[in-house]
Amino acid sequence: MSAVILAADGVNVSQNVGFGIIAAIMIFAALNVVTTKNVVHAALWLVVVLSGVAAQYILAAAEFVAISQVLVYIGAVMVLFLFGIMLTRAQIGKEAGLNNTGWVLGIPVGLVLFGLLAWVILDAFGDDLLPDRGPAPTVMLSDQFLGIYLIPFLAISFVLLAAAIGAIVLARKD
Amino acid sequence: MLAVNFLLLGAALFAIGVYGVIARRNAVMVLMSIELILNAVSLNLVAFSLMTGAVDGQVFALYVIAIAAAEVGVGLAMVLMIYRNRKTIALDELSEMKG
Numbered sequence: 515m516s517a518v519i520l521a522a523d524g525v526n527v528s529q530n531v532g533f534g535i536i537a538a539i540m541i542f543a544a545l546n547v548v549t550t551k552n553v554v555h556a557a558l559w560l561v562v563v564l565s566g567v568a569a570q571y572i573l574a575a576a577e578f579v580a581i582s583q584v585l586v587y588i589g590a591v592m593v594l595f596l597f598g599i600m601l602t603r604a605q606i607g608k609e610a611g612l613n614n615t616g617w618v619l620g621i622p623v624g625l626v627l628f629g630l631l632a633w634v635i636l637d638a639f640g641d642d643l644l645p646d647r648g649p650a651p652t653v654m655l656s657d658q659f660l661g662i663y664l665i666p667f668l669a670i671s672f673v674l675l676a677a678a679i680g681a682i683v684l685a686r687k688d
Numbered sequence: 689m690l691a692v693n694f695l696l697l698g699a700a701l702f703a704i705g706v707y708g709v710i711a712r713r714n715a716v717m718v719l720m721s722i723e724l725i726l727n728a729v730s731l732n733l734v735a736f737s738l739m740t741g742a743v744d745g746q747v748f749a750l751y752v753i754a755i756a757a758a759e760v761g762v763g764l765a766m767v768l769m770i771y772r773n774r775k776t777i778a779l780d781e782l783s784e785m786k787g
Binding site: 529540544548556567587620623625642643645666678682 | 689690691693701704706707727738746750753755765767769771779
């Protein structure tokens with residue numbers, strides 16, 4: 515019924531259908547990440563979630579962020595995770611004892627958190643429609659980065675440098 | 689498209705990530721759950737950027753991506769060091785600070 519109302523408002527129906535399909539896949543994959551008994555499978559399901567996020571960025575007209583997501587997360591972070599799994603010699607099969615003894619406590623916490631967040635979001639944004647904008651040109655992003663966000667941009671370069679040096683120092687053998 | 693679509697998806701991912709942080713015992717799995725939480729937040733930031741028409745939300749999302757990369761690098765280096773010293777990365781066995 516709400517779909518009919520949405521269509522009458524001139525809402526882009528195909529965008530909504532695409533969003534729904536990708537969102538369902540993402541939720542399913544995210545639930546698998548936190549429940550699977552196999553560490554390597556969890557990493558592979560995480561790839562599905564991260565690609566879904568990149569697809570949602572494209573639906574939200576943020577191409578540059580989507581490309582960065584694919585490059586940084588799927589390209590670099592996942593390789594780090596797989597190295598971490600390999601170097602800590604996780605079993606390649608099913609593994610017992612991946613969960614805490616009190617893991618059941620996480621279910622009510624997660625449900626209450628989601629309920630609270632959903633209530634606040636629905637209360638605040640109710641049925642606000644997203645305006646139908648085209649993609650923001652990347653020039654706008656670079657103007658922001660080299661304009662008012664220049665100092666944080668330089669700061670984050672130092673954070674990345676410090677993190678790289680810190681990771682090398684921590685992981686060295688001697 | 690309704691604005692709450694993106695925000696509810698972000699909330700669901702966030703809640704799943706929090707469940708993972710609480711329930712998981714393996715340190716690498718906890719780091720993966722933290723990635724879920726960070727992604728939920730940047731999805732929200734991009735949705736807000738679309739809502740207001742300013743690109744500041746996308747700039748913030750890119751900062752979150754950069755910080756997440758740094759966090760994973762240092763976090764996994766720490767996990768490797770713990771594994772080397774203790775031969776385990778089960779978080780509940782790291783209890784020297786308990787009185």
